[in-house]
Amino acid sequence: MPQPTAGQRARRKTAPSGPPKEFKVQTRETAEELPEGIESITDVKNELDLVQWYSEVENGLLESSYDEYQSCLQELQMSKSHLDSLLSDTSSTLDLLRSLSESFKAVEAQTSNFQKQCEGLLSAQKRDTELAEKIQENLQYYEFLDPASRRLNAPGAGNTVRGQDFSDMLRRLDECLDYMERNPEQKEASVYRSRYRLLMTRALTLIRGHFVSALRDIHSSVSKKIADQQQNEATMSALLYAKFRVGAPELKQIGLEIQKRAVPPLDPEQGTEAEYQSLLNELHTNFSATRGKLIIPLVRKKLYDIAHAPSTSKDLVAFARASISYVRGVCLDEFELWGEWFHGQAGLYDFLETVCEPLYDYLRPRIIHEDKIINLCQLCTLLQTRFLLDQDEEVEQTDANQLDFSVLIQPALEDVQTRLVFRAQAFLRDEIERFKPRPEDLDYPARNKGVSITVTESQISGKKLVPADTLVHLAKATNDDPDSILEQDSKWDFEPQAALSGWYPTLRKAIWLLSRIYRLVNSTVFDDLAHQIVHQTTLSLHQASAQISSKSTADGKLFLMSHLLILKQQIVAFDIEYVAPEVSFDFSGITNTFWELRERGGLFNPRNLMRLVGHGLIPRVVENMLDAKVELDGRLRTVINDFINEFATKMTASLPTKFIDRRNLRQGELIYPTCQNIEKEVPNLRRILSDYLDDPRMKETLVGAVQDRVIQIYEDFFDRYTSSERSKGHSVSKKGKGREDAVWDVETVAEWCESIFRVGIPEQDDDGFLSGSLSRSGSPGG
Numbered sequence: 001m002p003q004p005t006a007g008q009r010a011r012r013k014t015a016p017s018g019p020p021k022e023f024k025v026q027t028r029e030t031a032e033e034l035p036e037g038i039e040s041i042t043d044v045k046n047e048l049d050l051v052q053w054y055s056e057v058e059n060g061l062l063e064s065s066y067d068e069y070q071s072c073l074q075e076l077q078m079s080k081s082h083l084d085s086l087l088s089d090t091s092s093t094l095d096l097l098r099s100l101s102e103s104f105k106a107v108e109a110q111t112s113n114f115q116k117q118c119e120g121l122l123s124a125q126k127r128d129t130e131l132a133e134k135i136q137e138n139l140q141y142y143e144f145l146d147p148a149s150r151r152l153n154a155p156g157a158g159n160t161v162r163g164q165d166f167s168d169m170l171r172r173l174d175e176c177l178d179y180m181e182r183n184p185e186q187k188e189a190s191v192y193r194s195r196y197r198l199l200m201t202r203a204l205t206l207i208r209g210h211f212v213s214a215l216r217d218i219h220s221s222v223s224k225k226i227a228d229q230q231q232n233e234a235t236m237s238a239l240l241y242a243k244f245r246v247g248a249p250e251l252k253q254i255g256l257e258i259q260k261r262a263v264p265p266l267d268p269e270q271g272t273e274a275e276y277q278s279l280l281n282e283l284h285t286n287f288s289a290t291r292g293k294l295i296i297p298l299v300r301k302k303l304y305d306i307a308h309a310p311s312t313s314k315d316l317v318a319f320a321r322a323s324i325s326y327v328r329g330v331c332l333d334e335f336e337l338w339g340e341w342f343h344g345q346a347g348l349y350d351f352l353e354t355v356c357e358p359l360y361d362y363l364r365p366r367i368i369h370e371d372k373i374i375n376l377c378q379l380c381t382l383l384q385t386r387f388l389l390d391q392d393e394e395v396e397q398t399d400a401n402q403l404d405f406s407v408l409i410q411p412a413l414e415d416v417q418t419r420l421v422f423r424a425q426a427f428l429r430d431e432i433e434r435f436k437p438r439p440e441d442l443d444y445p446a447r448n449k450g451v452s453i454t455v456t457e458s459q460i461s462g463k464k465l466v467p468a469d470t471l472v473h474l475a476k477a478t479n480d481d482p483d484s485i486l487e488q489d490s491k492w493d494f495e496p497q498a499a500l501s502g503w504y505p506t507l508r509k510a511i512w513l514l515s516r517i518y519r520l521v522n523s524t525v526f527d528d529l530a531h532q533i534v535h536q537t538t539l540s541l542h543q544a545s546a547q548i549s550s551k552s553t554a555d556g557k558l559f560l561m562s563h564l565l566i567l568k569q570q571i572v573a574f575d576i577e578y579v580a581p582e583v584s585f586d587f588s589g590i591t592n593t594f595w596e597l598r599e600r601g602g603l604f605n606p607r608n609l610m611r612l613v614g615h616g617l618i619p620r621v622v623e624n625m626l627d628a629k630v631e632l633d634g635r636l637r638t639v640i641n642d643f644i645n646e647f648a649t650k651m652t653a654s655l656p657t658k659f660i661d662r663r664n665l666r667q668g669e670l671i672y673p674t675c676q677n678i679e680k681e682v683p684n685l686r687r688i689l690s691d692y693l694d695d696p697r698m699k700e701t702l703v704g705a706v707q708d709r710v711i712q713i714y715e716d717f718f719d720r721y722t723s724s725e726r727s728k729g730h731s732v733s734k735k736g737k738g739r740e741d742a743v744w745d746v747e748t749v750a751e752w753c754e755s756i757f758r759v760g761i762p763e764q765d766d767d768g769f770l771s772g773s774l775s776r777s778g779s780p781g782g
Contacts, residue, residue, distance in 0.1 A: 041053065138179075138183075138186075141175070141176045141179045141180070141192075142188070142192060144172055144173075144176055145176075145192060145195060145196065145199075148169060148172070148173065148196075148199050149195075149199060151169065152199055152202045152203055152206070153202070157206055158206045158209050158210050158213075159210075161206050161207050161210045161254055162210070162250055162254060166203075167257065169203070170200070170203055170257055173196055173199055173200050173203065174200075174261075176192070176196050177193065177196050177197065177200065180192055180193035180196065181193065200261070201276075204257070204258050204261065204276065204279050205279065207254050207255070207257055207258055207279075208258065208279050208282055208283060210254065211251055211254065211255055211283055211286070212282070212283075212286050214247060214251055215286055215287060215290045216290075218243060218244060218247070218290075219290045219293065219294070221243065222239050222240065222243050222244075222294060223293070223294065225239055226239060226294075236298075240294055240295070241333060241337060244291075244337060244340075244341075245337070245340055248337075248340040248341050249340070251341060252340065252341050252342060252343070255280075255283055255341070255342060255343075256343055258276065258279050258280050258283065259280055259342070259343055259344070261276045262276040262277045262279070262280040280346075281347065283342070284342070284346065284347030284348075284350075284351070285347075287338075287341060287342075287351075288347065288350070288351035288354065291334065291337075291351070292351070292354055292355070295330065295334065295355060296354070296355060296357075296358060299326075299327065299330060299355060299358050299359075300358045302326055303323050303326070303327075303358050303359060303362050306319060306322050306323050306326065307319060307323075307362055309322075316366050316367070316370050316375050316379060317375060317378045317379050317382060319362075319363075319366065320363060320379055320382060320383075320412075321382060323359055323362065323363065324359065324383075324387060324409065324412075327355070327356055327358075327359045328387070328405055330355060331352050331355060331356070331403060331405060331408060332403055334351070334352060334355060335348065335352070335403040338351070339401075349404075349407055349408070352408055353408060356408050356409075359412070360411060360412060363412055363415070364412075364415055367379070367412075367415050367416055367419050368415075368419060370419065371423065373420065373423050373424065373427065373513075373516055373517075374516070376416055376419055376420040376423060377420065377516050377517065377520055379416050380413065380416050380417060380420060380520040380521075381520065383409055383412065383413045383416065384413070384519075384520070387405055387406060387409045388406040388409065388410075388413070417520065417521045417522070417525075420517060420520060420521060421517075421521055421525060421529060424513060424516075424517055424529060425529070425532075427509075427513055428513070428529075428532060428533055428536055431506070431509050432506045432509055432510060432533070432536045432537055432540055433536045433539075433540070435505065435506050435509075435540055437504075437505070437544055437547070441504065441505055441544075442544060442547055442548055444548055444555055444559045444692075445555060445558075445559075445688075445691035445692060447502055448502050448691055448692060503563070503566065504540075504541060504544055504559075504563055506536075506537050506540040506541065506544075507537055507540075507541065507563050507566065507567060510533050510534070510536075510537040510567070511567075511570050513533060514530060514533060514570070514571070514574055515574075517529065518574050526574075530571070530574060530628070531628035532628075534567065534571055534628035534629075534631075534632060535628050535631060537567060538564070538567070538628075538631060538632055538635055541559075541560055541563050541564065541567075542560065542635070544559065544560075545557065545559050545560035545639075553646060554643070554646070554647070554688050555688070557639055557642055557643040557646065558643065558688060558689070558691070558692040558693075559692065560639045561636070561639045561640055561643060561692075562692045562693060564632060564635060564636045564639065565636065567632065568632055568633070568636060571628075571629070571632075640702075640705075643702070644702070644705045644706050644709050645709060647681065647685055647706045647709075648706050648709035648710045648712075648713055649713070650677075650681060651674070651677055651678045651681045651682075651706075651710055652674055652677075652678075652710055652713045652714060652717070653677065654673035654674045654677050655674050655713070655714070655717045671743060671744050671749075674714075675752070678710065678753070678756055679756055682703075682756055682757055685703060685706060686699070686703065689702060689703070700759050700760050703757055703759050704757070704759040704760075706757070707753050707754070707757040707759060710753060711746065711749060711750050711753055714746065714749050715746045718743065718745065718746055718749075721743055
C-alpha cells in the first residue's frame with residue numbers, strides 16, 4: 001500500500017476535524033463511494049487489494065476533504081467580499097450620517113433662528129393685541145358719546161328715567177367722565193369731557209323734570225279732592241300723607257342719582273358742583289313748596305282756632321303749650337315723609353322752619369306784648385324742659401333719624417329770653433334803681449321787731465347753703481308781685497315769711513328777680529344781668545343806710561351790714577361767674593392835646609410832639625364795671641370795719657390825747673373813765689346786734705372784733721403815753737404795771753376787756769352781767 005505524500009499528510013493534518021460522529025458519518029459515506037471493483041473490505045483478498053482499497057479510500061477521503069475546504073474557502077471569500085461590501089456600505093453610511101449630522105446641525109441652527117423669529121413675532125403679536133385691546137378699551141369711552149346723545153335727546157326721553165337701564169347709562173357717563181379726567185393728555189379728552197358733562201347735566205335735568213312733574217300730579221290730585229268736599233281727619237291724613245307715599249320709593253331712588261353727583265369732587269371746576277347741587281336744591285325746593293301749599297294753610301287755620309279758644313286766647317303759656325304741641329306733631333309727620341322721599345336731611349329744616357312760621361307769627365306778638373315776668377318765665381321753662389334737649393346730655397350725639405325739634409323752637413325761645421331780659425332790665429330800673437323808699441321802709445330796727453334776720457358765719461364766708469334749685473322752686477311758688485309773701489320752704493335756713501318781711505324792699509325784689517330768671521337765659525347774659533342787679537341793689541342799700549344813719553349811725557351801719565350779708569349769701573346760690581369788665585379806650589386826651597398845640601401854634605415843634613407822645617397820644621384804658629362779687633365783698637368789709645371802728649372809738653373816746661405829770665394823777669385817773677364807758681357801751685353793742693342779727697356766732701364775732709379794736713386803740717394810746725413819759729425823763733416799764741397805777745399796761749387792759757366783753761361766754765341777765773363786770777373791773781363804781 002503506497003504511503004501518502006508529505007503534502008497529503010499536511011493536507012490531512014490541516015483537514016478540518018469535526019466531531020467524531022460527523023467523521024464516522026463521513027467515513028461511512030466514503031466507504032459507500034469505494035470503487036466498484038472493491039465494494040467492501042470483505043472483497044479484499046490480498047494485500048494488493050488492500051493497498052488499492054486503502055489508496056482508493058485515502059484518495060476519496062482527500063478529495064472529500066478538499067471539497068470541504070474548498071467550499072469553506074469559497075464561503076470565506078464570499079464572507080470577505082460580503083464584509084468588504086459591508087465595510088463599504090458602513091463607510092458610505094458613516095459618510096451619509098456625517099452629512100446628516102451636519103445637516104441636522106444646520107437645521108438646528110436654522111430652527112433656533114426660526115424659533116427666535118417666531119418668538120419675536122409672537123411678542124409683537126401680543127404687543128399689538130394688547131395695544132388693540134387698550135385702544136378698543138379706551139375707544140369705548142369715546143364711542144359711548146353718540147348712543148348716549150341719541151338716547152338723551154330723543155323725544156320722550158324723560159319717561160325712561162325710572163328704568164334700570166337709565167341708571168346704568170348714568171353710571172357709564174360717570175365712568176367716561178372719570179376716564180377723561182384721568183387722561184387729560186389725550187388729544188380729544190377735553191372736548192369729550194365737556195360733551196359728557198353736558199350729557200350728564202341733560203340726564204339729571206330729565207330726572208329733575210320727571211320728579212317735579214310727579215310732584216305736580218300728586219299735588220293736583222290731592223288739592224282737587226280736598227277742594228271737592230269737606231274731609232274728616234282720617235281722610236285728610238290719607239290724602240296728605242298716604243297719597244304721597246305711593247310713588248315715593250321710585251322717586252327717592254331717581255332723586256338719589258342727583259344727590260350722589262351733587263357731592264363736590266376733590267378738585268371741582270368752577271360752577272360744576274354748584275350746577276348739580278342746584279338740581280338737588282330744586283328737588284328739595286319743589287317738594288317743600290308742594291307740601292307747604294297743602295300743610296301751611298291747615299296749620300294757620302288750626303293755630304287760629306287755638307288762638308281764639310276760650311282756654312288759650314288770653315293765656316300765653318296755655319296757647320304756647322297747645323300750639324307748639326300741634327306744630328311739633330306736624331313736623332314729626334313731615335320729618336317721616338321727607339325720609340321716604342330723600343336721603344339725608346339737607347333742606348329739611350329749612351322746610352320745617354317754613355311750617356313753623358305761622359307759629360312764630362302768632363307767638364311773637366304775644367311775647368312782645370307780655371309784661372308779666374312770671375308768664376315769660378313759665379314759657380321759658382316750658383320750652384326748655386319739654387321741647388329742648390337737656391343741657392347735661394349734650395355730650396351724647398343726637399340720633400340723626402330723630403327730629404331735633406329744639407332747632408325749630410330755638411327762635412321762639414330766643415324771643416322769650418330777649419323779652420324776659422328786657423322786662424328784667426325794666427324791673428331793675430323801675431323797682432330797684434329808681435326805688436323811692438317810704439318812711440315805713442326805713443323804720444329800722446322797728447321792722448326787725450319780732451322778725452330776726454338770721455345771718456350765719458357761713459354766709460359771711462360765702463359758703464353755699466341754699467341750692468339754686470330751691471330758689472327756683474321758691475320763685476315758682478310766688479305770684480308776679482315781688483312784694484308778696486313767699487311760701488315757707490324747709491330747705492332755707494330761715495323762715496321766708498318772717499325773713500322776707502324784714503328785708504329792705506329792693507333786696508327782696510332783687511332776690512325774687514334773680515330766682516325767676518336763673519337758668520332761663522343764657523349763662524353769660526344772666527351773669528351780666530345778675531351783676532347789674534347786685535350792683536344796683538348794693539347802691540340802693542347804701543342809700544337807705546345813709547338815710548337811716550341820719551337818725552342813728554349804728555342802726556344805719558348794722559342795717560347795711562345785715563342786708564349785705566344776706567345778699568352775699570343769696571347770690572352764692574346762683575353761681576354767678578366773674579364778668580370781665582368792659583374795657584374802653586378814652587381818646588379825649590389826644591383830642592384835647594392836639595387842640596391845645598394847635599391853638600399855641602406849636603404842633604410841629606419836636607419838643608411838643610415828644611410831650612404829645614409822653615402824655616396825650618396814648619389813649620387811656622377805662623374799665624366801666626367792677627365785678628359785683630368783688631364790689632359786694634369790698635363794701636361789706638368796709639361797713640364792718642366802719643361799724644367796729646365806730647363802736648371802738650366811741651368806747652375809747654375818753655382816753656386823753658395830752659398827758660400831764662403822772663405824779664399829779666390820782667390812782668387810775670386816766671383809765672377809769674374809759675373803763676366806765678366800755679362797761680356802759682358793751683350792753684348797748686349786744687342789744688343793737690340782737691336787733692339785727694340772730695346768730696350767736698356772728699354776734700360774738702363782731703363783739704370780739706370790737707374788743708380787739710379797743711385793745712389796739714389802747715395799745716396805741718399806751719405807746720404814746722410811754723413815749724411822753726420818757727421824753728420827760730420818767731422811766732416807764734411796759735410790763736408789770738398793776739391796776740393801782742394811773743395807766744394800766746396793755747396786758748392788764750386786755751385781761752380786763754375779756755372779763756367785760758365776755759366773748760363766747762353765755763350771757764346771764766343784763767343786770768347780773770353788768771354788776772359782775774363792774775366788780776371785777778376794780779373801778780370806783782364797783
